[in-house]
Amino acid sequence: xxHIKIFSPATVSNVACGFDVLGFPIDSIGDEMVVSKTPNKSxxxxxxxxxxxxTDINKNVATIAAMELIKFLKPTCGxxxxxxxxxxxxxxxxxxxxxxxxxxYAINKLLGSPLSKKELIRFAMKGEVASSISEHADNVAPxxxxxxxxxxxxxPLNIIKLPTPSELFCFVLHPKIEVKTxxxxxxxxxxxxxxxxxxxxxxxxxxxxxxxxxxxxxxGESIKDYLIEEHRKKFIPLFDNVKxxxxxxxxxxxxxxxxxxxxxxxxxxxxxxxxxxxSISQLYKKSGVDFSTYVSKISGTGVRVLS
Amino acid sequence: xxHIKIFSPATVSNVACGFDVLGFPIDSIGDEMVVSKTPNKSxxxxxxxxxxxxTDINKNVATIAAMELIKFLKPTCGxxxxxxxxxxxxxxxxxxxxxxxxxxYAINKLLGSPLSKKELIRFAMKGEVASSISEHADNVAPxxxxxxxxxxxxxPLNIIKLPTPSELFCFVLHPKIEVKTxxxxxxxxxxxxxxxxxxxxxxxxxxxxxxxxxxxxxxGESIKDYLIEEHRKKFIPLFDNVKxxxxxxxxxxxxxxxxxxxxxxxxxxxxxxxxxxxSISQLYKKSGVDFSTYVSKISGTGVRVLS
Numbered sequence: 001x002x003h004i005k006i007f008s009p010a011t012v013s014n015v016a017c018g019f020d021v022l023g024f025p026i027d028s029i030g031d032e033m034v035v036s037k038t039p040n041k042s043x044x045x046x047x048x049x050x051x052x053x054x055t056d057i058n059k060n061v062a063t064i065a066a067m068e069l070i071k072f073l074k075p076t077c078g079x080x081x082x083x084x085x086x087x088x089x090x091x092x093x094x095x096x097x098x099x100x101x102x103x104x105y106a107i108n109k110l111l112g113s114p115l116s117k118k119e120l121i122r123f124a125m126k127g128e129v130a131s132s133i134s135e136h137a138d139n140v141a142p143x144x145x146x147x148x149x150x151x152x153x154x155x156p157l158n159i160i161k162l163p164t165p166s167e168l169f170c171f172v173l174h175p176k177i178e179v180k181t182x183x184x185x186x187x188x189x190x191x192x193x194x195x196x197x198x199x200x201x202x203x204x205x206x207x208x209x210x211x212x213x214x215x216x217x218x219x220g221e222s223i224k225d226y227l228i229e230e231h232r233k234k235f236i237p238l239f240d241n242v243k244x245x246x247x248x249x250x251x252x253x254x255x256x257x258x259x260x261x262x263x264x265x266x267x268x269x270x271x272x273x274x275x276x277x278x279s280i281s282q283l284y285k286k287s288g289v290d291f292s293t294y295v296s297k298i299s300g301t302g303v304r305v306l307s
Numbered sequence: 308x309x310h311i312k313i314f315s316p317a318t319v320s321n322v323a324c325g326f327d328v329l330g331f332p333i334d335s336i337g338d339e340m341v342v343s344k345t346p347n348k349s350x351x352x353x354x355x356x357x358x359x360x361x362t363d364i365n366k367n368v369a370t371i372a373a374m375e376l377i378k379f380l381k382p383t384c385g386x387x388x389x390x391x392x393x394x395x396x397x398x399x400x401x402x403x404x405x406x407x408x409x410x411x412y413a414i415n416k417l418l419g420s421p422l423s424k425k426e427l428i429r430f431a432m433k434g435e436v437a438s439s440i441s442e443h444a445d446n447v448a449p450x451x452x453x454x455x456x457x458x459x460x461x462x463p464l465n466i467i468k469l470p471t472p473s474e475l476f477c478f479v480l481h482p483k484i485e486v487k488t489x490x491x492x493x494x495x496x497x498x499x500x501x502x503x504x505x506x507x508x509x510x511x512x513x514x515x516x517x518x519x520x521x522x523x524x525x526x527g528e529s530i531k532d533y534l535i536e537e538h539r540k541k542f543i544p545l546f547d548n549v550k551x552x553x554x555x556x557x558x559x560x561x562x563x564x565x566x567x568x569x570x571x572x573x574x575x576x577x578x579x580x581x582x583x584x585x586s587i588s589q590l591y592k593k594s595g596v597d598f599s600t601y602v603s604k605i606s607g608t609g610v611r612v613l614s
Contacts, residue, residue, distance in 0.1 A: 017508070018508075018512070019505065019508070020505045020508075020509075021505065021508055021509045021512065022512075150509070150512060150513065150516070151509070152509050152510075152512075152513045152528070152529075153509065158513075158528070160513060160516055160525075162516060188501060189501065190500060190501060191498040191499060191500055191501065192498060192499065192500075192501055192504055193497060193498055193499075194495060194496065194497060194498065194499055194534065197499055197504045197507065197508075197534065198326065198327045198328065200504065200508055201324070201325075201326070201327075201328055201504075201507055201508050201511045202327075202328045202457070202458070202459050202460065202511075203459075204508045204509075204511060204512045205325070205328065205329075205457060205459075205511045205512055205514075205515045206457065206459045206465075206467060206515075207512070208512045208513075208515040208516050208519075209457070209467055209469060209515050209519070212515075212516070212519040218467075221459070221465070222459075227501065227504065
């Protein structure tokens with residue numbers, strides 16, 4: 001095998017009570033990448049289509065991650081990447097994580113899969129550092145593994161794949177405005193109340209229990225955020241209205257994806273997600289902001305070979 | 308059935324990352340209570356043995372809880388309680404919760420069990436209010452239900468019985484000093500860092516996952532507290548030494564029980580718990596404080612009929 005075509009999904013991270021801890025893939029949107037072996041030990045990006053990202057291999061998250069893997073595996077060949085960028089950078093749905101996961105997954109495959117998907121996460125994370133200063137895994141881990149993925153800790157890296165109930169779907173609204181991750185980080189308080197902390201802890205614990213027991217009612221009682229949303233929602237036009245409509249239509253929970261501006265809602269079944277999509281698409285025209293929406297099953301697959 | 312003898316276990320609450328959320332019974336120590344039907348609609352305490360507690364039915368947590376249940380069930384008879392108090396009040400192992408659970412469980416049984424154990428919790432909680440000002444369920448719920456019990460919320464009351472792995476045992480050290488719950492509450496900060504909060508959230512989530520998957524290694528990585536212990540441990544002589552020995556001997560986790568002064572350690576298997584018991588019993592003589600220790604399986608039963 002000398003070249004491979006990869007699909008790597010967008011992801012929702014900071015899943016309400018799972019702030020900094022929980023993420024899942026949006027299977028209906030992701031980056032595509034064709035990676036080819038080259039005879040000399042070089043690393044190149046010969047093509048970028050879709051959204052604009054750096055062509056410099058020292059600035060592109062896909063090649064930064066790739067270099068880390070290459071340093072470790074020491075292959076005798078080089079690699080060329082053709083990146084079709086479907087996810088807008090800065091959207092809050094794991095744009096850089098998707099590309100980083102795609103690159104390391106492709107190279108590992110071309111070398112006969114010496115590493116597992118889980119082992120590849122730490123290399124993909126190196127791409128994230130370039131895009132957001134801090135090393136984090138809550139986008140690359142779900143992009144790689146698929147399903148609901150918990151990052152217990154980054155150092156040492158401890159990734160837990162949680163059960164993904166089969167009827168779980170998501171709706172995602174991406175308002176096309178720029179919210180800088182740094183700005184979104186700065187607005188968070190350094191300290192939070194012990195009372196709200198306890199609510200966040202019990203919500204996340206009961207969400208994990210609900211996933212194991214496929215208890216959708218309990219998921220609905222658990223997918224709540226007590227710490228972050230109130231601070232970040234001010235960057236998102238009509239956030240309160242969007243959330244009210246999602247919950248009113250029976251969503252299991254609705255909050256900010258990543259550090260925004262995207263908003264996600266989880267539902268039981270695809271019909272509910274489609275219904276929410278129709279209503280929010282109508283509502284959001286009022287915001288005067290251009291936007292995209294996505295509906296997707298919470299796929300258990302993650303990054304995969306297309307051809 | 309006109310009289311019944313009940314055993315109601317002591318309990319560990321505030322289980323490390325499960326502060327204010329998680330508790331379990333200590334099956335090897337608990338209160339005993341004989342409750343008899345009386346022809347007139349009175350409520351009396353005819354005998355108290357063991358440790359000293361109020362005989363006034365308006366001050367005793369067992370009768371306060373009983374009155375709430377009687378108000379709801381409206382029986383045609385009255386009840387008399389003989390209480391054998393094995394758990395010292397103020398020990399941090401759910402003394403009042405044990406008595407409150409015993410009283411409502413016994414009366415419900417004598418009336419033909421119109422309510423489930425879960426339904427009885429809200430009545431038992433009324434006894435807790437008398438002893439600690441605030442209404443909480445993290446002692447009465449595990450005393451009643453048995454096993455690892457999560458209190459998702461108090462209002463509305465939402466109790467979740469988590470899986471209890473069969474090899475899970477606990478060791479408990481009770482230093483016989485007085486630490487007032489109010490003092491132990493006051494020392495807690497109103498605000499905690501967002502960073503520590505995230506560690507607490509991920510630890511509790513991974514503990515719930517570990518219980519579902521019977522992953523003892525992950526339990527060992529998860530039974531940690533990032534918010535409370537550092538503040539309360541100063542009330543407990545030799546706490547750091549006790550914890551170091553417990554973890555050194557392979558405990559899955561060690562922290563403060565309730566609001567102290569008791570300390571618990573969880574282990575895989577009874578042998579490890581016994582080994583810790585022997586070492587700590589030796590060590591704690593140095594503290595100059597009188598103490599008791601307990602070793603117990605995490606029983607799935609909770610309060611029960613003895614005869």
